[in-house]
Amino acid sequence: AQSVTQLGSHVSVSEGALVLLRCNYSSSVPPYLFWYVQYPNQGLQLLLKYTSAATLVKGINGFEAEFKKSETSFHLTKPSAHMSDAAEYFCAVKGSNYKLTFGKGTLLTVNP
């Protein structure tokens, strides 16, 4: 069965600093991986997805993620944090029968 582990339920960075949100997955088949963002009191919005093409995936708002099969990781990064990046971020992996399995989420705080 597929599973996702997000390391760190809360990450705090300063404005302008590097953002690194960690995601490790478990999958018995080549995975489809996703990062979603949730702003306060809103639904989830897709940031980026990996579907077995390029291992470095670029998403919206300057975010990118690198698929590393040897490490079973799909960490999300952004070179310079902005106040508007404050949100909760979810990593997800495609499971059986087209379902998604989500991690528990990482809350990103950006300090001025």
Add this chain to the structure above:
Amino acid sequence: NAGVTQTPKFQVLKTGQSMTLQCAQDMNHNSMYWYRQDPGMGLRLIYYSASEGTTDKGEVPNGYNVSRLNKREFSLRLESAAPSQTSVYFCASSFRTSGGGYNEQFFGPGTRLTVL
């Protein structure tokens, strides 16, 4: 396009009351999903409908029923609400392809339900 819409946005129920959460999508997607979100738990799948006319249980189906009314609409019913069902409920949809690919899910804005 409105995408995925959900009604109501907020609801307060008393224990034992029933209600139906409505979801509709206008993207011609064939698959639809209901999740609940609780603090520190991420999103957990309640039920899903891979295509019109089919529904299946997800991770946490107890206390819920669903109806795939047509291709656009997928409702979630609580027959006898319990305080443990206090949560934020999200509906999502996606386009399921037959060629082995996978497309992302699109989410609605959520329904915040409190059961007293």
